[in-house]
Amino acid sequence: MPAQVVVGTQFGDEGKGKIVDRLADRSDVVARFNGGANAGHTVVVGGERFAFRLLPSGAIRGRQVAIGNGVVVDPDQLLSEISLLEKRGIEVKLWLSDRAHVVLPYHKVLDGAERALKGRLSSGSTKRGIGPCYGDKVMRTGIRVGDLLDKSLLAEKIETYFPLKERLLKSYGLDVGTTKEELLEWCLNSGSRLSRYVVDTSLLLNKALDQGKNVLLEGAQGTHLDIDHGLYPYGTSSNPTAGGACTGTGIPPTKIDQVIGVVKAYTSRVGEGPFPTEIHDDLADWIREKGGEYGTVTRRPRRCGWLDLVMVKYSVRVNGVSSLAMTKMDVLGGLRKVKVCIAYEFQGDRLEEFPSNPRILAECRPILEELPGWEDLPPAKWIETAKAGYESIPKNARSYIEYVEEYTGVPVSIVSLGADREATIERT
Numbered sequence: 001m002p003a004q005v006v007v008g009t010q011f012g013d014e015g016k017g018k019i020v021d022r023l024a025d026r027s028d029v030v031a032r033f034n035g036g037a038n039a040g041h042t043v044v045v046g047g048e049r050f051a052f053r054l055l056p057s058g059a060i061r062g063r064q065v066a067i068g069n070g071v072v073v074d075p076d077q078l079l080s081e082i083s084l085l086e087k088r089g090i091e092v093k094l095w096l097s098d099r100a101h102v103v104l105p106y107h108k109v110l111d112g113a114e115r116a117l118k119g120r121l122s123s124g125s126t127k128r129g130i131g132p133c134y135g136d137k138v139m140r141t142g143i144r145v146g147d148l149l150d151k152s153l154l155a156e157k158i159e160t161y162f163p164l165k166e167r168l169l170k171s172y173g174l175d176v177g178t179t180k181e182e183l184l185e186w187c188l189n190s191g192s193r194l195s196r197y198v199v200d201t202s203l204l205l206n207k208a209l210d211q212g213k214n215v216l217l218e219g220a221q222g223t224h225l226d227i228d229h230g231l232y233p234y235g236t237s238s239n240p241t242a243g244g245a246c247t248g249t250g251i252p253p254t255k256i257d258q259v260i261g262v263v264k265a266y267t268s269r270v271g272e273g274p275f276p277t278e279i280h281d282d283l284a285d286w287i288r289e290k291g292g293e294y295g296t297v298t299r300r301p302r303r304c305g306w307l308d309l310v311m312v313k314y315s316v317r318v319n320g321v322s323s324l325a326m327t328k329m330d331v332l333g334g335l336r337k338v339k340v341c342i343a344y345e346f347q348g349d350r351l352e353e354f355p356s357n358p359r360i361l362a363e364c365r366p367i368l369e370e371l372p373g374w375e376d377l378p379p380a381k382w383i384e385t386a387k388a389g390y391e392s393i394p395k396n397a398r399s400y401i402e403y404v405e406e407y408t409g410v411p412v413s414i415v416s417l418g419a420d421r422e423a424t425i426e427r428t
Helices: 018-022 055-063 074-088 106-123 128-141 146-149 152-172 179-197 200-208 242-247 284-290 310-321 358-365 379-388 395-408
Strands: 003-008 029-032 041-045 050-052 062-066 093-097 215-218 256-264 266-267 303-305 321-328 337-346 349-350 367-371 412-416 425-426
Touching: 003 018, 003 242, 003 310, 018 041, 018 055, 018 215, 018 256, 018 412, 018 425, 029 055, 050 055, 055 215, 062 200, 062 266, 074 179, 093 179, 093 200, 093 425, 106 128, 106 152, 106 179, 128 266, 146 152, 146 179, 152 179, 179 266, 200 215, 242 256, 242 310, 310 337, 310 395, 321 395, 337 358, 337 395, 367 395, 395 412
Parallel strands: 003 215, 003 256, 029 062, 029 215, 062 093, 256 321, 321 412
Antiparallel strands: 041 050, 266 303, 337 349, 337 367, 412 425
């Protein structure tokens, strides 16, 4: 049976965790394919909040979950998440790729140093070592999860790579913060604690598909943070796009038949970089507070703006999105008018495609279409509306959804009307 992929179509923070949790109800395996502990997913079940940085959202439902080779793993963070779920009575069934790279303590020191030096071109890193870890992966100086189980190989790698990091940090005027012996001990201890989860995830995921099981592939962050297709350099160090699902799990593209793009009813982002539809008045504060727009990992306030359909259309193209899941429709409830960006104006020209040059994007003025708003409802009423079905959504909210469908050429198959698991409508 072919796999499904869930990706973000904006700057991340679209509510993918909730959508994955919903789809996990009929999935046998949920696998994460990119990112690290810099990306958070939040799911609310019966008023109880679950926040993950590494575990796939499907873990809440007790599904078999996998962390693919495309993820960079902070062992301490992963073990902490497993422990928290087990304390809540949820058994964690985890496959952890032996090919996934390990975030080491010196990666975090490097991350902070490099962010400070990048100035205006900084991506707004979370300082959790993600970029330096991916950098080591590409430079072939990284340590993988499988290495943690091989003391001889691990010792050889640390003996070779540690002096390189020591010298680099010294050039920044910083200390590496550990010794080779301490790092080896930490790695071996991490390997011992994680060993029961370590497998060849590509093999097991492909076997599951060949056996007719439902496999759901979960991306962290969003398309416009993608290292290749995002707003470079203001993004992340991995591929949150659908193509990353293949390279990050070892599942071939011929075994994927559906890509669900998650789009928030407005746009938000953390960190630096141009943001054409950003709102700079009290309305941005109102959306931020009502929508809880603070980073799951960092708690940094997110910048908020109107829905940018130029961005979303680009994401539909590069991901091959087959359907959209629209989230946080409830947040815009109560506004008399809502706006969507349908094109940009740049030096007198109309741009209908997303530019790759961040300088051009920074100078773009959004061309906005104004649509009628819809009434606000309390959370319990939105849940009732969801249970009653699509036609019960306020008329103007339905018109908004249908406007997005017409512009992107892609159906909106899922509508989220609140944080709770039950505040969700699936359209058939």
